[in-house]
Amino acid sequence: MNSKDTIIHAGWLINGSGGPASKDVLIKLSDRIISSIADYTPGHDEYLDFTDCTIIPALCDSHTHLAISGRLDPEIRDNQLHYGYDQAEAMITGHVRNYLKHGVLYVRDGGDFHAHTLRFKNLHHGKKGNNLSIYAAGNGIHVKGRYGQLLGMHLTPGRELAQAIFEDFRPGMDHVKIVNSGVNSLTEFGKETSPQFSVDELKGAVRAAESIGLKVMVHANGKEPVRMVVESGCHTVEHGFFMDADNLKRMADKGTIWVPTICTMKAYMDNSAPESGVHHVAKKNLTHQLEQVEMAIRYGVTIALGTDAGSPGVYHGSGVIEELGLLLKAGLSIEEAIKCATSNAMQLISDAPNTGTLSNGNQATFVAIKGKPADLPDSLKKIREIWVNGKRI
Numbered sequence: 001m002n003s004k005d006t007i008i009h010a011g012w013l014i015n016g017s018g019g020p021a022s023k024d025v026l027i028k029l030s031d032r033i034i035s036s037i038a039d040y041t042p043g044h045d046e047y048l049d050f051t052d053c054t055i056i057p058a059l060c061d062s063h064t065h066l067a068i069s070g071r072l073d074p075e076i077r078d079n080q081l082h083y084g085y086d087q088a089e090a091m092i093t094g095h096v097r098n099y100l101k102h103g104v105l106y107v108r109d110g111g112d113f114h115a116h117t118l119r120f121k122n123l124h125h126g127k128k129g130n131n132l133s134i135y136a137a138g139n140g141i142h143v144k145g146r147y148g149q150l151l152g153m154h155l156t157p158g159r160e161l162a163q164a165i166f167e168d169f170r171p172g173m174d175h176v177k178i179v180n181s182g183v184n185s186l187t188e189f190g191k192e193t194s195p196q197f198s199v200d201e202l203k204g205a206v207r208a209a210e211s212i213g214l215k216v217m218v219h220a221n222g223k224e225p226v227r228m229v230v231e232s233g234c235h236t237v238e239h240g241f242f243m244d245a246d247n248l249k250r251m252a253d254k255g256t257i258w259v260p261t262i263c264t265m266k267a268y269m270d271n272s273a274p275e276s277g278v279h280h281v282a283k284k285n286l287t288h289q290l291e292q293v294e295m296a297i298r299y300g301v302t303i304a305l306g307t308d309a310g311s312p313g314v315y316h317g318s319g320v321i322e323e324l325g326l327l328l329k330a331g332l333s334i335e336e337a338i339k340c341a342t343s344n345a346m347q348l349i350s351d352a353p354n355t356g357t358l359s360n361g362n363q364a365t366f367v368a369i370k371g372k373p374a375d376l377p378d379s380l381k382k383i384r385e386i387w388v389n390g391k392r393i
């Protein structure tokens with residue numbers, strides 16, 4: 001063994017590919033890269049003992065709002081719209097800490113009114129001790145008078161969507177966020193809202209974004225808004241409640257990635273009075289979304305785990321436990337659910353090569369969680385260690 005090598009004896013390994021967990025595994029790191037993964041063989045004493053742990057790749061939340069908290073109080077939520085940067089920074093710092101506590105090292109942000117998250121990212125990027133990689137949209141774009149104010153700026157009438165993407169580009173932006181529907185009704189089951197943009201506008205947006213190296217993430221619920229998003233070649237459908245089987249088939253064909261944010265609906269259900277209409281509708285919406293996820297897996301749609309943390313009752317970090325639990329409820333194995341939060345999610349991240357799975361040649365960036373795979377996802381509350389690029393943090 002080379003003196004620079006480190007060998008970890010893991011109780012269990014979930015490697016992020018979706019395949020079954022392996023038991024009793026030796027993971028060898030050479031120059032901070034994984035150089036081999038093999039079954040445990042006795043006879044050496046220089047192993048780092050992680051036999052009480054399950055090791056998984058670092059997690060990614062593919063849909064968050066770092067500058068919005070999950071607080072329920074409408075007044076507090078409204079106040080957040082008017083936060084200055086310093087106030088927002090204190091809140092974002094807390095959210096970052098909560099993500100790290102739950103083994104999340106990458107987040108894809110869906111925008112906020114003042115683009116505070118983008119500013120936070122640019123101020124903290126690359127600094128020592130900054131272990132959460134933030135991928136930011138800045139402002140989400142929506143049509144004046146329609147849903148989306150909390151997430152960004154409306155498109156000024158007379159201005160084209162593609163033009164706004166070029167002109168409003170700011171350094172540090174990693175993707176473009178567009179809002180193409182309303183939110184889901186909590187009083188009427190499955191009520192569809194109209195799209196905000198046309199297919200031509202969305203196609204123009206994709207061309208504009210791709211020409212500056214950005215992908216397009218689109219908030220869309222309902223058959224027609226989602227159909228347009230998929231047809232126009234946008235990269236991800238965010239939420240996608242009530243999109244229906246035909247859209248799921250189209251997404252499987254086109255390779256459009258789905259971020260179903262199931263836990264938002266569970267939070268509405270959990271935080272409403274059990275006998276109320278809201279509770280009843282939220283519960284039906286949740287059941288419908290779980291059925292869509294089950295269908296998506298059958299059709300071969302790639303699902304990336306995202307929580308929409310910042311939505312009422314959805315909290316940064318712990319929301320990932322909720323969403324993993326709901327993916328299990330939809331019929332995924334824990335290994336498949338972890339894949340949604342690792343290798344699938346990392347397909348949306350441009351500058352983190354050799355991550356997403358723990359395999360030969362990949363970065364040794366992982367989370368050691370106390371307990372066996374069957375203890376997940378709750379055991380994410382009991383993280384023993386996090387390693388980034390071959391080093392314990």
Ligand SMILES: [Zn+2]
Nearest residue numbers: 063065110308
């Ligand atoms: Zn969102």
